Amino acid sequence: MTDWTPPPPGDTREQLPDAILTLIETAPYTSTACETAGLLAEAAAVHTDQADELGAWADRMHQRCRINHKYTGRLCGCSCH
């Protein structure tokens, strides 16, 4: 386990085979990174005194998005892409 590294963005090694993907219905997808960025943006609107810091974290989370869903390959629907 020590030599395990996170898969790079766009990696499809854990994605289901196309023949299986055609049989399932995938819901619109927003990555956890972009979802969290959205929460940070909401918090920035409430905690205006910390808006700069929260905004910086939100940007960072958007940049960490891996865009394609690990298992279904569905693309993140966040407006930042």
Ligand SMILES: [Zn+2]
């Ligand atoms: Zn995003």
Ligand SMILES: [Zn+2]
């Ligand atoms: Zn995203």
